[in-house]
Amino acid sequence: xxxxxxxxxxxxxxxxxxxxxxxxxxxxxxxxxxxxxxxxxxxxxxxxxxxxxxxxxxxxxxxxxxxxxxxxxxxxxxxxxxxxxxxxxxxxxxxxxxxxxxxxxxxxxxxxxxxxxxxxxxxxxxxxxxxxxxxxxxxxxxxxxxxxxxxxxxxxxxxxxxxxxxxxxxxxxxxxxxxxxxxxxxxxxxxxxxxxxxxxxxxxxxxxxxxxxxxxxxxxxxxx
Amino acid sequence: xxxxxxxxxxxxxxxxxxxxxxxxxxxxxxxxxxxxxxxxxxxxxxxxxxxxxxxxxxxxxxxxxxxxxxxxxxxxxxxxxxxxxxxxxxxxxxxxxxxxxxxxxxxxxxxxxxxxxxxxxxxxxxxxxxxxxxxxxxxxxxxxxxxxxxxxxxxxxxxxxxxxxxxxxxxxxxxxxxxxxxxxxxxxxxxxxxxxxxxxxxxxxxxxxxxxxxxxxxxxxxxx
DNA sequence: TAGATTGTTAATCGATTAACAATC
DNA sequence: TAGATTGTTAATCGATTAACAATC
Numbered sequence: 001x002x003x004x005x006x007x008x009x010x011x012x013x014x015x016x017x018x019x020x021x022x023x024x025x026x027x028x029x030x031x032x033x034x035x036x037x038x039x040x041x042x043x044x045x046x047x048x049x050x051x052x053x054x055x056x057x058x059x060x061x062x063x064x065x066x067x068x069x070x071x072x073x074x075x076x077x078x079x080x081x082x083x084x085x086x087x088x089x090x091x092x093x094x095x096x097x098x099x100x101x102x103x104x105x106x107x108x109x110x111x112x113x114x115x116x117x118x119x120x121x122x123x124x125x126x127x128x129x130x131x132x133x134x135x136x137x138x139x140x141x142x143x144x145x146x147x148x149x150x151x152x153x154x155x156x157x158x159x160x161x162x163x164x165x166x167x168x169x170x171x172x173x174x175x176x177x178x179x180x181x182x183x184x185x186x187x188x189x190x191x192x193x194x195x196x197x198x199x200x201x202x203x204x205x206x207x208x209x210x211x212x213x214x215x216x217x218x219x220x221x222x223x224x
Numbered sequence: 225x226x227x228x229x230x231x232x233x234x235x236x237x238x239x240x241x242x243x244x245x246x247x248x249x250x251x252x253x254x255x256x257x258x259x260x261x262x263x264x265x266x267x268x269x270x271x272x273x274x275x276x277x278x279x280x281x282x283x284x285x286x287x288x289x290x291x292x293x294x295x296x297x298x299x300x301x302x303x304x305x306x307x308x309x310x311x312x313x314x315x316x317x318x319x320x321x322x323x324x325x326x327x328x329x330x331x332x333x334x335x336x337x338x339x340x341x342x343x344x345x346x347x348x349x350x351x352x353x354x355x356x357x358x359x360x361x362x363x364x365x366x367x368x369x370x371x372x373x374x375x376x377x378x379x380x381x382x383x384x385x386x387x388x389x390x391x392x393x394x395x396x397x398x399x400x401x402x403x404x405x406x407x408x409x410x411x412x413x414x415x416x417x418x419x420x421x422x423x424x425x426x427x428x429x430x431x432x433x434x435x436x437x438x439x440x441x442x443x444x445x446x447x448x
Numbered sequence: 449t450a451g452a453t454t455g456t457t458a459a460t461c462g463a464t465t466a467a468c469a470a471t472c
Numbered sequence: 473t474a475g476a477t478t479g480t481t482a483a484t485c486g487a488t489t490a491a492c493a494a495t496c
Contacts (some may be wrong), residue, residue: 007434012463014430015423018307021405036477044407049465052478064471064478081426082433100324110425113361150432158246175432179423183243183268191435198417199239201334201401204417207240208374208399209306210231211415224375236487243474260453273489276454288454 008058011082016054019044021077028070036067049189083111090147090173092164093156094119094134097179101155102130112151116143120160137164144171154178233304237278242334243268243373244278245301252294258290307335310448312373317380318343318358325379326354330352345385351395362390368395376403394434 023043027035037055041048055068062068078084086108091098094117095099102114117129118137125136135143143149152168153178154161161180168176175182175191178184181198247267251259261279265272279292281299286292301309310332315322318341324339325331327389341353342361349360359367369375376392377398385404392400399415402408405422 008432010463011427014427015420018405018422018426022405028344045409046467061477065476066472067477081429082429086431087429092289096324096327100320103320108423110422111429112267112425148438151428162357175428177428181242181246185269189435191428191431193424193431195421195424196239198242198334200417200419201331203235203238204375204399204401205311205335206233206304207415207417208311211398211413212374215419234487271489286454289452290451290496
């Protein structure tokens with residue numbers, strides 16, 4: 001029998017862990033050192049059982065009647081999410097969005113450090129952007145290999161996304177954070193996290209439209 | 225009995241619709257005018273049955289053996305997503321991310337027009353940003369009421385998010401696109417679309433870490 | 449007609465929620 | 473001890489996937 005279990009954590013759980021972390025941090029600052037699932041659930045608007053299951057996924061152990069140790073919980077979450085060992089990332093696309101991502105320094109707290117940006121626009125290449133150098137896109141693969149960069153951030157127009165993703169794969173990048181509204185074709189060994197603003201916006205506007213419509217219907221019914 | 229059905233479309237379906245739209249657009253440009261679900265599924269890497277269910281949700285009707293009319297499908301998707309009637313939005317937070325969102329003009333294609341930005345920083349107020357004026361945040365509620373703006377985009381630091389959301393609600397805003405890593409407390413009548421970059425990043429880094437770990441284990445086993 | 453695709457109903461799968469015994 | 477909370481098992485719920493009849 002092997003030592004460690006594979007331990008697959010579901011995407012919804014993974015996405016909730018940072019929220020727990022943030023709340024626990026605020027409690028720790030207030031001097032609290034234990035917390036219960038019902039407590040977290042009430043603060044974050046989540047089902048206490050769901051909170052417990054999520055915490056269980058981190059390997060944390062609590063004490064009945066008391067709760068969980070906040071420092072140990074924070075530690076457990078950070079370990080699971082890999083926030084302890086920072087990994088370096090390359091950013092492709094130094095447009096509006098790319099620049100915003102470069103400028104947002106707090107990703108470092110989540111274990112990600114953007115070390116260089118790449119673009120095809122000669123006007124951008126060579127100039128520093130938020131303290132990082134902008135390099136010609138074609139250099140991405142060899143540099144990724146040389147520096148053992150594992151994470152790529154894709155902030156290029158939809159038309160170019162697949163080609164740039166191919167470059168990243170060529171450079172040995174193993175995880176792509178994709179901001180282009182395109183489903184990428186990559187080898188199975190490469191992880192793609194899709195950050196689809198267009199999809200979110202579509203969901204938002206549709207929900208708003210259907211809500212407003214329902215209200216109009218209800219209003220009409222009332223008049224009738 | 226009432227005329228129209230409420231018709232609730234699931235979030236996953238809503239998020240896929242823009243992808244279908246994009247693909248259908250490209251087919252239309254190539255002069256194609258019919259398309260089948262297996263066809264779409266193969267192109268986008270989705271199960272054909274899932275594609276069919278999604279299209280069904282838009283009210284589109286196809287012909288057995290032939291497929292769906294591309295123009296009619298495009299029309300159906302645009303109608304369902306509310307891309308025909310553009311709605312105006314206010315942006316709160318003119319920092320890196322806010323500026324990037326302002327600069328990204330293509331949201332208009334998805335029925336959203338950002339008409340003004342708000343901030344508390346005196347250095348930003350009064351200056352135009354990507355062609356839109358930056359106004360003092362405290363003016364948001366009354367202006368939203370006066371202009372009947374229904375959508376708010378929240379791109380402020382986490383600490384300020386709840387307070388700014390409260391201002392939006394006060395101004396009668398009915399849908400909030402939230403880029404802050406915070407769960408907002410809003411009345412039931414207000415829709416919140418959470419765009420949680422921290423959560424996505426957490427999921428990405430965890431998956432990468434656990435994949436790499438699994439490979440190390442496998443390698444070790446091989447050596448043994 | 450033959451056969452591919454639609455439309456629809458059933459089965460599967462995974463996540464959330466509920467129930468309850470164990471425990472401090 | 474009494475009772476709140478953990479840990480765990482079962483039930484529910486919704487989305488995905490499979491199966492199959494209807495149809496052009």
